[in-house]
Amino acid sequence: MRRTSALALLLLGSLCCHAQTLKLWPGVAPGSETWKQKEQIETNTPIGSVAINIVTPTITAYLPARAKATGTGVIIAPGGAFVALAIDIEGNDVARWLQSKGIAAFVLKYRTIEKRGEGIPRDLNMDEAGKYGMADGIQATKVVRQHAAEWGVAPDRIGFLGFSAGGMVASATLLQQDASARPNFVALIYGAPFGVMPSIPSRLPPVFMAWAQDDPMVLDDITRFYAALKAAGYKPEAHIFSAGGHGFGMRKQGASSDHWIDDFYNWLQMKGYTKHSP
Numbered sequence: 001m002r003r004t005s006a007l008a009l010l011l012l013g014s015l016c017c018h019a020q021t022l023k024l025w026p027g028v029a030p031g032s033e034t035w036k037q038k039e040q041i042e043t044n045t046p047i048g049s050v051a052i053n054i055v056t057p058t059i060t061a062y063l064p065a066r067a068k069a070t071g072t073g074v075i076i077a078p079g080g081a082f083v084a085l086a087i088d089i090e091g092n093d094v095a096r097w098l099q100s101k102g103i104a105a106f107v108l109k110y111r112t113i114e115k116r117g118e119g120i121p122r123d124l125n126m127d128e129a130g131k132y133g134m135a136d137g138i139q140a141t142k143v144v145r146q147h148a149a150e151w152g153v154a155p156d157r158i159g160f161l162g163f164s165a166g167g168m169v170a171s172a173t174l175l176q177q178d179a180s181a182r183p184n185f186v187a188l189i190y191g192a193p194f195g196v197m198p199s200i201p202s203r204l205p206p207v208f209m210a211w212a213q214d215d216p217m218v219l220d221d222i223t224r225f226y227a228a229l230k231a232a233g234y235k236p237e238a239h240i241f242s243a244g245g246h247g248f249g250m251r252k253q254g255a256s257s258d259h260w261i262d263d264f265y266n267w268l269q270m271k272g273y274t275k276h277s278p
Contacts, residue, residue, distance in 0.1 A: 048088030071277030079164025089249035127195030134172035167191010192225035212244030
């Protein structure tokens with residue numbers, strides 16, 4: 001029995017730094033049964049790899065070595081206006097950084113609508129386009145909790161981190177009516193509800209927000225959501241950078257926004273999420 005346990009621990013240690021991918025839904029994801037688009041990964045773009053036409057949502061787990069693991073897990077939702085995902089600078093690169101700190105990271109590749117041209121459609125309805133990704137975000141939180149013991153995370157130490165449109169996905173997990181299904185903390189990086197402002201329920205977990213004052217795309221939406229949280233009696237942690245634009249992710253631009261992830265980690269540390277769980 002001891003030899004079997006030792007072998008299992010050895011295997012876990014050897015697999016810790018290799019990403020493992022899992023489908024979110026059994027069978028076809030509900031609501032996209034008739035989708036015909038083919039998923040593609042565009043590499044070597046100015047922001048690294050970009051995923052488009054996602055029909056089958058997945059999570060990819062980046063697990064730290066057991067000896068270093070804190071027991072905290074973070075689900076990461078990249079942005080891309082629900083027509084693409086910046087899967088590197090707002091996903092895999094973030095996951096590896098957190099993994100190096102002993103935090104299990106789970107990159108969510110949520111569903112995006114079919115991309116039919118360059119850029120973002122002018123008439124894009126964010127609530128309609130985002131409903132699939134938001135459902136995937138809520139499901140991802142359930143899946144990570146279901147696999148918590150297997151992945152070495154505590155079910156009450158699971159957070160959600162979203163960028164841009166991924167922030168809208170994160171806000172759906174935060175604002176869902178079932179308080180017990182919400183993440184234990186949520187971080188919105190230049191992201192927020194970008195459509196109709198949802199109601200703010202009670203018993204929300206701690207919220208971290210970060211954005212740049214020169215964001216040319218979604219500054220009004222972010223500040224509107226921040227004000228709504230404040231009006232509802234919450235005190236979100238807010239880091240407002242003088243520069244950085246939109247979509248800075250893990251890029252280094254020589255601006256104070258380059259250090260958002262350090263600020264996020266410090267916030268987690270203050271909340272006790274960087275310590276090893278009992």
